[in-house]
Amino acid sequence: MEYRFSKRLAHVTPSVLRENAKKNMSAENTISFAYGFPSTQAFPMDTLREISEKLYTQYNPDTFLQYAPSEGYPILRKLIKERLDERCGIHNDEEVIVVSGSSQAMDLTVKALCDEGDIVLCEEQTFSGAVKAIQSYGAIPMPIPMNIGEQSVDLDALETLLRENDRVKMIYIIPTFQNPLGTSMPLEKRQALYDLAHRYDIIIFEDDPYGDLLYYGEPIAKIKSLDVDERVIYAGSFSKILAPSTRLGFAMAAKPLLDKLVVAKQVADSHSNYYWQVMLTEYMLNYDFEGHVDYLRDIYRERLDAMTEALNKLPADKISYIKPTGGYFIGCTMAGDVDPELFYEALNTCNVAVIPGNIMSVTGEGYEHDFRLNFTRPSVEEIKSGIAFIGQALQAASHPSYQTVS
Ligand SMILES: Cc1ncc(COP(=O)(O)O)c(C=O)c1O
Known part of the structure; x- marks a missing residue:
């Protein structure tokens, strides 16, 4: 056929x-x-084996093998939020949604925000999964030239793109340990990017799956921590710090945005893997995750x-x-x-x-x-x-x- x-x-x-x-x-x-x-x-391996054994011997199966809330396991959501507060300087009263890998956070966001022909600005070299998510909803990924020496997007070029394109919905950015460039935007560039997004009233999607893996120097403040008017969707992942097969990631956003992501998620897969959510929760609560x-x-x-x-x-x-x-x-x-x-x-x-x-x-x-x-x-x-x-x-x-x- x-x-x-x-x-x-x-x-x-x-x-x-x-x-x-x-x-x-x-x-x-x-x-x-x-x-x-x-x-x-x-x-x-040993810790995961021990926790898994604990689940199968000490937990009621309904608490890890049953259908789960679309927003994610409540205790895990609370732990992620506390971790963002303590370790990333992200202090606000926004909630998080647990998603199936941070890739899904991007997929749901584009689904929730973009109509066909809307533009998402991205670093000219970027994570191809995000580009495909944008394209898959008929939106247009548009490159922002980089200033590699400054480890930043070229902010003048970004402003020109914002001025000249009235269908820009969002900036997708990996400011910390960028994929594929490995660069990290300095704080003043992050602030300037945020200010531009504010001036042109654009949402920022801050993709941060590598943020925990700092080897040298001091961490740079997340764009989300600069977010005074609830325009940043911040996505993180457990793929790089626990295991990609857990397919566990999360997104933090203001309530109206998060509510839309929840609706989009219900359509996509109801909820993320409950077994792994409970495994991770046990790890964070009762073992030495940090x-x-x-x-x-x-x-x-x-x-x-x-x-x-x-x-x-x-x-x-x-x-x-x-x-x-x-x-x-x-x-x-x-x-x-x-x-x-x-x-x-x-x-x-x-x-x-x-x-x-x-x-x-x-x-x-x-x-x-x-x-x-x-x-x-x-x-x-x-x-x-x-x-x-x-x-x-x-x-x-x-x-x-x-x-x-x-
Ligand atoms: C920038 C970026 N975002 C998202 C992802 C996807 O991560 P996850 O496994 O959480 O879906 C990756 C993985 O390679 C990545 O490099």
């Missing part, structure tokens, strides 16, 4: 990252810097250091990057005389996988000289040898006649 699909999904292609992950999971002898995955060592997050910071800091040490051994005229202070990724740029096609080909030959810039760009093209490296999944040994291969590929793909027009 010939299927007549909706126009809405006609231009939304399968996620290259998800497809890549499937391939790389099974590929032998591949050093993958492509994943946005936690390390295998990151999962607190100790686990500290442990993750320690193992990932070591990997970040190994990667930057290895990158620093490569010729500085061939590759540049900004060292992140946290998160999962380092965004790299190869020099103009490196032919990206030859570079990716050479990497393929030595079984090293990275994410090329075009995959993480809002338009799906350009940025061939940029690539993303993940440092949380590979071991220190893999990092050392994989980055050395990247050095060889850069040399192999460099030729004096090749020069991009910048």
Whole structure:
């Protein structure tokens, strides 16, 4: 039969990252810097086994295997809110909704706020899941140019976009440990972005799945903590600090927004995984969850250091990057005389996988000289040898006649 699909999904292609992950999971002898995955060592197996055992032996099955409230398990919602208050300086009386991964927070938000043709402004290189969520409702993701040196969107360019487009509904932004760039917006830029959103009366979606994973320096205030007029939807995730398979994330927003997200969620999946919500609640209440997050910071800091040490051994005229202070990724740029096609080909030959810039760009093209490296999944040994291969590929793909027009 010939299927007549909706126009809405006609231009939304399968996620290259998800497809890549499937391939790389099974590929032998591949050093993958492509994943946005936690390390295998990151999962607190013994604690999870103990809590699960407790649920099955001491809990009434109705309290973790039954249907649950769409907003989420009340105790967990309270714990998340307290955590945001204590650890992120987000003090307000807004509530949180538990969602199925922070990806769902974005999906529900676009569903609740955007009509076809509405515009969502995004950093020019960003999380492709968000771009697809925007497209899937017929809204338009529009890139905001970055000022990489300032680790921020270009605020003048943002103002121009806001002035010239009257259908902008929302700014989608990853201000902390950005994916794919690894950058973190300084506080004054966050405040300036918030002020612009206020002036043009636009909602901000602050996506913060990596925020807990700070390895160096002091945390920077969340945009949500600057939110004096309830225009910021703040989303967090337990994928990176517990396990992606829990599919647990959350969103904090003002009541009218949250009520809409709840309606959208009821349509989507009724509620998020109750078993995992109760598991997480037990963990946060009766076990050392913050100790686990500290442990993750320690193992990932070591990997970040190994990667930057290895990158620093490569010729500085061939590759540049900004060292992140946290998160999962380092965004790299190869020099103009490196032919990206030859570079990716050479990497393929030595079984090293990275994410090329075009995959993480809002338009799906350009940025061939940029690539993303993940440092949380590979071991220190893999990092050392994989980055050395990247050095060889850069040399192999460099030729004096090749020069991009910048
Ligand atoms: C910026 C960003 N937002 C959201 C997500 C999705 O996270 P979750 O597993 O909570 O849906 C990711 C995951 O890769 C991400 O990088």
